[in-house]
Amino acid sequence: MSNISDDKTKITFEAEPPASEEFVAQVMSRVRQEAHPHSAWLEYLKPQEWIVSSLVFGLAVVLLSPMLTEDSSYSVDSLLSSQADMEFHSLVDEDAALESFFLEDSFGEL
Protein backbone atom coordinates (compact mmCIF):
# COMPACT_ATOMS: atom_id res chain seq x y z
CA MET A 1 0.00 0.00 0.00
CA SER A 2 1.43 3.38 -0.92
CA ASN A 3 0.64 6.59 0.89
CA ILE A 4 0.54 9.80 -1.01
CA SER A 5 0.34 12.98 1.04
CA ASP A 6 -1.23 16.08 -0.28
CA ASP A 7 -0.86 18.65 2.50
CA LYS A 8 -3.20 17.22 5.13
CA THR A 9 -5.05 14.73 2.96
CA LYS A 10 -3.68 11.23 2.64
CA ILE A 11 -4.71 8.87 -0.11
CA THR A 12 -3.85 5.26 0.47
CA PHE A 13 -3.82 3.40 -2.79
CA GLU A 14 -4.22 -0.32 -3.27
CA ALA A 15 -0.66 -1.64 -3.64
CA GLU A 16 0.56 -3.30 -6.83
CA PRO A 17 -0.16 -7.01 -6.53
CA PRO A 18 2.74 -9.50 -6.62
CA ALA A 19 3.69 -10.94 -10.00
CA SER A 20 1.51 -13.86 -11.02
CA GLU A 21 2.59 -16.63 -13.40
CA GLU A 22 -1.02 -17.80 -13.50
CA PHE A 23 -2.04 -14.43 -14.89
CA VAL A 24 0.71 -14.54 -17.55
CA ALA A 25 -0.29 -18.11 -18.53
CA GLN A 26 -3.96 -17.17 -18.87
CA VAL A 27 -3.17 -14.14 -21.02
CA MET A 28 -0.74 -16.06 -23.23
CA SER A 29 -3.23 -18.88 -23.76
CA ARG A 30 -5.72 -16.36 -25.10
CA VAL A 31 -3.05 -14.54 -27.10
CA ARG A 32 -2.11 -17.81 -28.87
CA GLN A 33 -5.76 -18.42 -29.68
CA GLU A 34 -5.98 -14.93 -31.16
CA ALA A 35 -2.80 -15.49 -33.17
CA HIS A 36 -3.87 -18.90 -34.55
CA PRO A 37 -7.64 -19.14 -34.11
CA HIS A 38 -8.03 -22.20 -36.39
CA SER A 39 -5.14 -24.23 -35.06
CA ALA A 40 -5.53 -23.51 -31.34
CA TRP A 41 -6.97 -26.99 -30.70
CA LEU A 42 -3.81 -28.58 -32.13
CA GLU A 43 -1.92 -27.39 -29.06
CA TYR A 44 -3.97 -29.73 -26.92
CA LEU A 45 -2.67 -32.84 -28.72
CA LYS A 46 0.41 -34.47 -27.22
CA PRO A 47 3.07 -35.97 -29.53
CA GLN A 48 1.91 -39.57 -28.90
CA GLU A 49 -1.67 -38.52 -29.64
CA TRP A 50 -0.44 -37.06 -32.90
CA ILE A 51 1.13 -40.43 -33.85
CA VAL A 52 -2.05 -42.37 -33.00
CA SER A 53 -4.22 -39.86 -34.90
CA SER A 54 -2.00 -40.12 -37.96
CA LEU A 55 -2.05 -43.95 -37.86
CA VAL A 56 -5.86 -44.04 -37.57
CA PHE A 57 -6.18 -41.61 -40.45
CA GLY A 58 -3.76 -43.61 -42.59
CA LEU A 59 -5.59 -46.88 -41.85
CA ALA A 60 -8.91 -45.27 -42.73
CA VAL A 61 -7.51 -44.13 -46.08
CA VAL A 62 -6.15 -47.63 -46.85
CA LEU A 63 -9.47 -49.28 -45.96
CA LEU A 64 -11.60 -46.82 -47.86
CA SER A 65 -9.44 -46.56 -50.98
CA PRO A 66 -10.93 -49.68 -52.79
CA MET A 67 -14.40 -48.27 -52.30
CA LEU A 68 -13.27 -44.95 -53.62
CA THR A 69 -11.73 -46.69 -56.67
CA GLU A 70 -14.96 -48.58 -57.35
CA ASP A 71 -16.97 -45.43 -57.05
CA SER A 72 -14.72 -43.81 -59.60
CA SER A 73 -15.93 -46.36 -62.22
CA TYR A 74 -19.17 -44.45 -62.23
CA SER A 75 -17.63 -41.92 -64.52
CA VAL A 76 -19.18 -39.58 -67.03
CA ASP A 77 -18.98 -42.31 -69.68
CA SER A 78 -20.92 -44.77 -67.59
CA LEU A 79 -23.52 -42.13 -66.80
CA LEU A 80 -23.87 -41.29 -70.49
CA SER A 81 -24.15 -44.95 -71.49
CA SER A 82 -26.76 -45.64 -68.82
CA GLN A 83 -28.68 -42.59 -70.02
CA ALA A 84 -28.44 -43.89 -73.61
CA ASP A 85 -29.75 -47.27 -72.43
CA MET A 86 -32.69 -45.62 -70.77
CA GLU A 87 -33.49 -43.63 -73.91
CA PHE A 88 -33.25 -46.80 -76.04
CA HIS A 89 -35.56 -48.68 -73.69
CA SER A 90 -38.06 -45.86 -73.65
CA LEU A 91 -38.03 -45.81 -77.49
CA VAL A 92 -38.55 -49.56 -77.62
CA ASP A 93 -41.42 -49.24 -75.14
CA GLU A 94 -42.93 -46.45 -77.20
CA ASP A 95 -42.72 -48.56 -80.38
CA ALA A 96 -44.24 -51.50 -78.60
CA ALA A 97 -47.09 -49.34 -77.30
CA LEU A 98 -47.80 -47.95 -80.76
CA GLU A 99 -47.68 -51.43 -82.24
CA SER A 100 -50.16 -52.77 -79.73
CA PHE A 101 -52.39 -49.75 -80.28
CA PHE A 102 -52.50 -50.37 -84.02
CA LEU A 103 -53.02 -54.04 -83.46
CA GLU A 104 -55.88 -53.34 -81.06
CA ASP A 105 -57.26 -50.81 -83.50
CA SER A 106 -57.09 -53.19 -86.39
CA PHE A 107 -58.64 -55.94 -84.30
CA GLY A 108 -61.31 -53.47 -83.33
CA GLU A 109 -62.08 -52.82 -86.92
CA LEU A 110 -62.34 -56.50 -87.48
Place this chain on the structure above:
Amino acid sequence: MGEVEEEDEEIVRRVLAGDTDSFSLLVRRYESKIRGFCANMLGDRELAWDAAQEIFIKVFKKLEGFRAEAKFSTWLFNISRNHCIDLLRKKKIFRFISFDFISEEGLSAEFQSGTGVDRQLEAKEVSKFILSKLSPDQRALLLLREFQGYSNNEIAEIVGSTEDSVKSKLKRIRKKVKELGQLEGGKDE
Protein backbone atom coordinates in the same frame (compact mmCIF):
# COMPACT_ATOMS: atom_id res chain seq x y z
CA MET B 1 23.20 -10.74 -13.79
CA GLY B 2 24.24 -7.61 -15.61
CA GLU B 3 22.00 -8.48 -18.55
CA VAL B 4 20.66 -5.48 -20.39
CA GLU B 5 16.90 -5.57 -20.40
CA GLU B 6 15.48 -5.66 -23.88
CA GLU B 7 13.56 -2.54 -24.87
CA ASP B 8 9.77 -2.87 -25.03
CA GLU B 9 9.73 -1.58 -28.58
CA GLU B 10 12.21 -4.26 -29.67
CA ILE B 11 9.97 -6.97 -28.19
CA VAL B 12 7.01 -5.46 -30.01
CA ARG B 13 8.93 -5.70 -33.28
CA ARG B 14 9.63 -9.38 -32.63
CA VAL B 15 5.99 -10.12 -31.81
CA LEU B 16 4.90 -8.36 -34.99
CA ALA B 17 7.41 -10.45 -36.94
CA GLY B 18 5.54 -13.57 -35.80
CA ASP B 19 7.21 -14.43 -32.48
CA THR B 20 3.94 -14.51 -30.50
CA ASP B 21 5.56 -16.03 -27.39
CA SER B 22 7.70 -12.93 -26.90
CA PHE B 23 4.52 -11.11 -25.93
CA SER B 24 4.79 -12.91 -22.57
CA LEU B 25 7.84 -10.75 -21.78
CA LEU B 26 5.70 -7.64 -22.01
CA VAL B 27 2.90 -9.23 -19.96
CA ARG B 28 5.39 -10.22 -17.23
CA ARG B 29 6.96 -6.77 -17.23
CA TYR B 30 3.71 -4.84 -16.80
CA GLU B 31 1.08 -7.16 -15.30
CA SER B 32 1.55 -5.98 -11.69
CA LYS B 33 1.40 -2.34 -12.67
CA ILE B 34 -1.69 -2.81 -14.80
CA ARG B 35 -3.49 -4.96 -12.23
CA GLY B 36 -2.66 -2.38 -9.56
CA PHE B 37 -3.90 0.45 -11.75
CA CYS B 38 -7.13 -1.43 -12.53
CA ALA B 39 -7.68 -2.33 -8.86
CA ASN B 40 -7.53 1.33 -7.91
CA MET B 41 -9.65 2.39 -10.86
CA LEU B 42 -12.35 -0.24 -10.34
CA GLY B 43 -12.14 -0.69 -6.58
CA ASP B 44 -12.05 -4.47 -6.82
CA ARG B 45 -9.14 -6.90 -7.24
CA GLU B 46 -11.11 -9.64 -9.01
CA LEU B 47 -12.56 -7.21 -11.51
CA ALA B 48 -9.05 -5.82 -11.91
CA TRP B 49 -7.71 -9.29 -12.79
CA ASP B 50 -10.30 -9.73 -15.57
CA ALA B 51 -9.91 -6.16 -16.79
CA ALA B 52 -6.12 -6.48 -16.94
CA GLN B 53 -6.47 -9.65 -19.03
CA GLU B 54 -8.80 -7.91 -21.45
CA ILE B 55 -6.35 -5.01 -21.67
CA PHE B 56 -3.43 -7.27 -22.64
CA ILE B 57 -5.56 -9.05 -25.25
CA LYS B 58 -6.61 -5.67 -26.63
CA VAL B 59 -2.96 -4.58 -26.71
CA PHE B 60 -2.01 -7.74 -28.62
CA LYS B 61 -4.80 -7.23 -31.15
CA LYS B 62 -3.91 -3.58 -31.66
CA LEU B 63 -0.15 -4.12 -31.71
CA GLU B 64 0.10 -3.43 -35.44
CA GLY B 65 -1.32 0.03 -34.79
CA PHE B 66 1.38 0.84 -32.24
CA ARG B 67 3.47 3.76 -33.44
CA ALA B 68 7.14 3.24 -32.68
CA GLU B 69 7.70 6.93 -31.87
CA ALA B 70 5.55 6.55 -28.74
CA LYS B 71 6.72 4.63 -25.69
CA PHE B 72 5.08 1.24 -25.32
CA SER B 73 4.27 1.86 -21.63
CA THR B 74 2.53 5.14 -22.49
CA TRP B 75 0.44 3.38 -25.11
CA LEU B 76 -0.33 0.52 -22.71
CA PHE B 77 -1.56 2.91 -20.02
CA ASN B 78 -3.64 4.77 -22.58
CA ILE B 79 -5.46 1.51 -23.43
CA SER B 80 -5.73 0.61 -19.72
CA ARG B 81 -7.18 3.97 -18.78
CA ASN B 82 -9.72 3.90 -21.62
CA HIS B 83 -10.72 0.31 -20.82
CA CYS B 84 -11.33 1.06 -17.13
CA ILE B 85 -13.24 4.24 -17.90
CA ASP B 86 -15.44 2.29 -20.34
CA LEU B 87 -16.13 -0.34 -17.68
CA LEU B 88 -16.96 2.28 -15.08
CA ARG B 89 -19.29 4.13 -17.43
CA LYS B 90 -21.05 1.04 -18.75
CA LYS B 91 -21.43 -0.94 -15.56
CA LYS B 92 -21.12 1.79 -12.96
CA ILE B 93 -18.81 -0.37 -10.92
CA PHE B 94 -16.71 0.66 -8.00
CA ARG B 95 -16.83 -1.62 -5.01
CA PHE B 96 -16.29 -0.75 -1.43
CA ILE B 97 -15.56 -2.93 1.54
CA SER B 98 -18.06 -1.08 3.67
CA PHE B 99 -18.82 2.54 4.25
CA ASP B 100 -21.19 2.12 7.14
CA PHE B 101 -18.81 4.04 9.33
CA ILE B 102 -19.00 7.17 7.21
CA SER B 103 -21.91 9.52 7.61
CA GLU B 104 -22.49 13.01 6.27
CA GLU B 105 -21.08 14.40 9.52
CA GLY B 106 -17.91 12.35 9.33
CA LEU B 107 -16.52 9.14 10.79
CA SER B 108 -18.49 7.44 13.50
CA ALA B 109 -17.22 7.80 17.07
CA GLU B 110 -16.75 4.04 17.31
CA PHE B 111 -14.46 4.03 14.32
CA GLN B 112 -12.48 7.08 15.43
CA SER B 113 -11.59 5.40 18.69
CA GLY B 114 -10.10 2.42 16.83
CA THR B 115 -6.47 1.38 17.13
CA GLY B 116 -3.69 -0.02 14.87
CA VAL B 117 -5.46 -2.32 12.41
CA ASP B 118 -8.60 -0.23 12.48
CA ARG B 119 -6.60 2.82 11.58
CA GLN B 120 -5.05 1.07 8.58
CA LEU B 121 -8.43 -0.16 7.43
CA GLU B 122 -9.78 3.29 7.99
CA ALA B 123 -7.13 4.90 5.79
CA LYS B 124 -7.83 2.37 3.07
CA GLU B 125 -11.57 2.82 3.30
CA VAL B 126 -11.45 6.59 3.35
CA SER B 127 -9.13 6.55 0.34
CA LYS B 128 -11.52 4.29 -1.49
CA PHE B 129 -14.34 6.59 -0.56
CA ILE B 130 -12.43 9.59 -1.92
CA LEU B 131 -11.55 7.76 -5.14
CA SER B 132 -15.18 6.70 -5.60
CA LYS B 133 -16.26 10.34 -5.45
CA LEU B 134 -14.00 11.27 -8.36
CA SER B 135 -15.15 10.85 -11.94
CA PRO B 136 -13.46 8.02 -13.88
CA ASP B 137 -11.38 10.59 -15.79
CA GLN B 138 -10.28 12.34 -12.60
CA ARG B 139 -9.48 9.03 -10.91
CA ALA B 140 -7.33 7.95 -13.86
CA LEU B 141 -5.41 11.24 -13.81
CA LEU B 142 -4.78 11.06 -10.07
CA LEU B 143 -3.64 7.44 -10.31
CA LEU B 144 -1.32 8.08 -13.22
CA ARG B 145 0.27 10.98 -11.32
CA GLU B 146 0.33 9.73 -7.74
CA PHE B 147 0.28 5.94 -8.03
CA GLN B 148 2.18 5.32 -11.26
CA GLY B 149 4.42 8.36 -10.84
CA TYR B 150 4.11 9.70 -14.37
CA SER B 151 5.05 13.30 -15.06
CA ASN B 152 2.43 15.78 -16.28
CA ASN B 153 4.02 15.62 -19.71
CA GLU B 154 3.77 11.80 -19.85
CA ILE B 155 0.17 11.90 -18.62
CA ALA B 156 -0.64 14.40 -21.37
CA GLU B 157 0.73 11.88 -23.87
CA ILE B 158 -1.27 9.02 -22.32
CA VAL B 159 -4.59 10.86 -22.26
CA GLY B 160 -4.01 12.75 -25.51
CA SER B 161 -4.05 16.21 -23.97
CA THR B 162 -1.66 19.09 -23.26
CA GLU B 163 0.64 19.41 -20.27
CA ASP B 164 -1.08 22.63 -19.14
CA SER B 165 -4.49 21.02 -19.28
CA VAL B 166 -3.29 18.05 -17.21
CA LYS B 167 -1.70 20.41 -14.70
CA SER B 168 -4.87 22.43 -14.17
CA LYS B 169 -7.04 19.31 -14.00
CA LEU B 170 -4.76 17.79 -11.37
CA LYS B 171 -4.98 21.03 -9.38
CA ARG B 172 -8.78 20.81 -9.39
CA ILE B 173 -8.66 17.13 -8.47
CA ARG B 174 -6.34 17.78 -5.51
CA LYS B 175 -8.70 20.50 -4.29
CA LYS B 176 -11.61 18.08 -4.49
CA VAL B 177 -9.59 15.38 -2.71
CA LYS B 178 -8.75 17.84 0.06
CA GLU B 179 -12.43 18.72 0.48
CA LEU B 180 -13.40 15.06 0.62
CA GLY B 181 -10.52 14.48 3.02
CA GLN B 182 -12.10 16.90 5.50
CA LEU B 183 -13.94 13.83 6.75
CA GLU B 184 -10.74 12.44 8.18
CA GLY B 185 -8.81 15.72 8.52
CA GLY B 186 -9.77 16.58 12.10
CA LYS B 187 -9.15 13.26 13.79
CA ASP B 188 -5.42 12.97 12.96
CA GLU B 189 -4.56 16.09 14.87
